[in-house]
Amino acid sequence: MNEDTLALRRQMVDICRRMNSSGINQGTAGNLSVRDGSGFLITPSSLPYDIMQPEDLVEMDFDGTYVGRRPSSEWRFHRDILRERTDINVVLHCHSVYATTLACHHKTIPSFHYMTGVAGGTTIRCARYATFGTQELSDNALEALQERKACLLGQHGQISLGENLEAALWLAIEVETLSRIYVQALTLGEPPVLPDDEMTRVIEQMRRMSYGLAPDAEGVADVARRRT
Numbered sequence: 001m002n003e004d005t006l007a008l009r010r011q012m013v014d015i016c017r018r019m020n021s022s023g024i025n026q027g028t029a030g031n032l033s034v035r036d037g038s039g040f041l042i043t044p045s046s047l048p049y050d051i052m053q054p055e056d057l058v059e060m061d062f063d064g065t066y067v068g069r070r071p072s073s074e075w076r077f078h079r080d081i082l083r084e085r086t087d088i089n090v091v092l093h094c095h096s097v098y099a100t101t102l103a104c105h106h107k108t109i110p111s112f113h114y115m116t117g118v119a120g121g122t123t124i125r126c127a128r129y130a131t132f133g134t135q136e137l138s139d140n141a142l143e144a145l146q147e148r149k150a151c152l153l154g155q156h157g158q159i160s161l162g163e164n165l166e167a168a169l170w171l172a173i174e175v176e177t178l179s180r181i182y183v184q185a186l187t188l189g190e191p192p193v194l195p196d197d198e199m200t201r202v203i204e205q206m207r208r209m210s211y212g213l214a215p216d217a218e219g220v221a222d223v224a225r226r227r228t
């Protein structure tokens with residue numbers, strides 16, 4: 001195992017443990033993959049993150065063959081998303097409570113709050129239900145992720161994507177927080193949504209700020225300027 005791969009494996013273990021400590025993951029429900037060389041690394045099936053070691057991560061090829069432990073039962077959507085979405089390198093899946101609450105009602109998150117834009121559009125869609133681990137679930141997830149970096153999975157959970165591991169974890173936590181706010185807001189009735197032209201402005205501003213990657217907004221016009 002070369003140095004770069006070992007460093008990536010260690011970072012994956014760190015992100016998995018932070019999925020637990022941030023509260024977005026319960027037990028062995030979640031899974032994580034990252035592009036590596038001509039294939040990808042993915043978390044193994046049924047191994048708790050607190051005892052998982054870098055060498056336990058599974059090396060997979062896009063043809064579905066693997067080396068090492070048995071991969072997560074959700075390897076199909078990890079493989080298909082990494083293959084189709086060359087704009088991202090990481091797929092993170094979990095059953096975070098509020099995102100899953102909305103997914104149980106097949107609710108798409110509308111632009112009731114400007115942060116809906118973090119996933120790249122005016123909504124965060126909910127994919128149609130299919131049995132876990134199936135090709136149908138993977139197809140439904142890819143459809144819901146069109147032009148988005150996150151989606152809910154009907155009666156199942158959420159998927160967040162990132163250019164790197166930190167960005168994917170950040171987005172998954174944002175989706176969970178936004179879901180929690182939406183569930184709370186719904187207790188007072190369906191909240192109003194921001195108009196599309198405002199969301200276009202928000203999404204463009206987030207894009208320029210590399211939102212989630214460089215939250216200090218260096219290089220963005222109209223932000224506070226450092227005194228020289």
Ligand SMILES: [Zn+2]
Pocket residue numbers: 029030074093094095132156157
């Ligand atoms: Zn799941």
